Amino acid sequence: MNDQTGRRRRPSKGDQREEAILASARTLLCERPMSKITVAQIAEGAGITAPTFYFYFATKTDVLVALLDQVAERVRDELSGWLESEDGTGAGAEEALRQALTTNAYLWAEQGALLREVFVCPDNDPRLASFRDRVSEHLITALGRRIERDREVGRALAGPPEAADLARTLVEMTFAVFSAASRRDDPALRDGRLVETLAAVVMRSVYGAAPRTGV
Template sequence: MRSPTDRRQPQKSDLRRVAILESLNHHLRESGFDALNIAAVAKRAGVTRSAFYFYFENKAAAVAALLEPMYDDGFLASDILTDTTQPPARRVRAMLEALLDTVDEHRYLLQAMLEARATSAAIRHVWDEARETFVPTVAQMIASERAAGRAPDGPGPEMIAGILLEFNDRLMERHTLGGRLSRDELLTAAQSVWLRTIYANDGDELQ
């Protein structure tokens, strides 16, 4: 999935864009988003500032492009969740673990994205749009579980899916920034929220 904030949709062979993103990745690891300097990024990439802006509207848009691999991880987590051949508790836990694994792998990028999201309406739109792409799949899973008698009726599946995915958004943010709860505590609590919201229990009788 390509970032819609890219100014140009280049071919995969466009090495300048790759060089810019590699340089951006290096500088984010070293200094974070706030201290990011476009001139320094361009210099390390061996391009001009104008070349940077040829591809990206601003540094926030470039960070969004760096996060493209995370979208693939999100699709993987969605596939785990919607595999109804597995017991609910097992697949919900596996989905949540996959999300936090993504945070652990890309923590500095997520920190940069959170900073960018706070100041850029365009980046907030990218983030929200990416999350919304998962709503239909999760809603379909909820509807099928209700139809099979494994989950009780309730508010519309799309509404429930949207709320739970926003909850995941907050979960990833909390794990990124840190807090008093350990990873395992976050996972256990989040698993209960998902299962009780969809199944009205912790999934024990559905193993």
């Protein structure tokens, strides 16, 4: 962040403590679900007291949402390159799809425990449910519009009749595949094999042709 003089200001002690809390929670989530983690444990990992924790976050859910917001922003940024491209089957668009899937694979490899906490594990917390629905529906809507545009100009296959149905299936399938791979620490999540498989599934489902390799 820059100050009024244009110089980048140093993170304040508050900024550093907030990041320490998030880092502590992220580490603990690799070991057990949030329901098994206490505020005291998060605070200890951040090097602060429990009362200090509450100065920055009201609940554990606030910490979880803050972590998820960071991840969701990266997912949206990467996917926008392919979803908003005008050429669905060109080399540039295929590379954009691979890059988006590669970033997602990296995020699931590094933060699978956090992502599974929301997208896979059942949770009755309305804030987490709202976040999950918001992110999922954003991706489904954007992909559905992409498919509809490409169908209108004859690039995409004609069916299924509702583009949104195909989009939902592809988005939910991708979440499920990444989740399963992250849970078992599958090397394919990191070495590109899973990305190539998913890219082929998406391209064949939408356009009827596999993506070109080595683009």
